[in-house]
């Protein structure tokens with residue numbers, strides 16, 4: 001997995017400029033995160049650190065980023081070296097990280113959808129739980145695995161595609177391809193049912209699981225218009241996840 005992201009790290013970094021990432025993904029995610037002042041945050045699957053840095057800029061006192069890809073972390077550390085914010089980065093597989101502290105918030109954008117099996121998802125969630133203080137929250141933005149494949153073609157308007165080569169069942173790979181500046185790059189997500197996700201969340205002691213629809217920022221609406229975004233709102237290719245940990 002790490003080696004794969006090493007090959008697309010720079011292209012992935014560039015994709016943060018896409019209108020859909022900026023005006024929908026980021027807006028939805030930052031709204032979910034809410035007020036971060038005074039929070040200690042663990043960012044799992046932090047990638048090249050764009051969101052990791054935002055967490056610190058939005059007032060978090062301590063931010064630690066973890067990723068399995070050396071190249072993604074290289075890009076994250078490069079930004080940290082240029083403009084230090086005091087973020088710590090750790091190269092590790094989330095499934096084997098264990099407890100490295102007690103955080104008020106654990107976040108993970110587009111990490112869980114890399115779990116290929118229920119067991120892998122469980123290991124990721126055990127890591128989340130092991131690093132959350134009692135009553136802490138887990139927040140995530142993720143590919144919406146429940147999006148019906150018949151609606152995948154609507155994604156093209158937003159500069160990406162989703163495709164499958166066999167019907168959705170546990171572990172089916174979903175290829176997500178981004179198009180940016182005339183170039184394409186792909187990454188693979190894996191389908192696991194909503195039932196699997198919720199049973200894993202419950203088994204590690206999470207409660208109050210909320211699935212949030214994507215929201216378009218006022219700026220995005222003004223620039224592109226409601227009509228442009230309507231398919232995204234109707235078919236929800238991405239989803240926000242908010243969970244509390246039992247005390």
Ligand SMILES: C[S@@+](CC[C@H](N)C(=O)[O-])C[C@H]1O[C@@H](n2cnc3c(N)ncnc32)[C@H](O)[C@@H]1O
Nearest residue numbers: 005045046047067068069072093094109110114
């Ligand atoms: C789509 S990128 C998202 C990066 C960043 N969170 C963002 O939203 O921009 C997914 C990241 O998850 C990382 N990743 C996937 N599986 C992982 C695992 N088991 N442990 C740690 N990182 C993992 C990849 O290396 C990659 O950087």
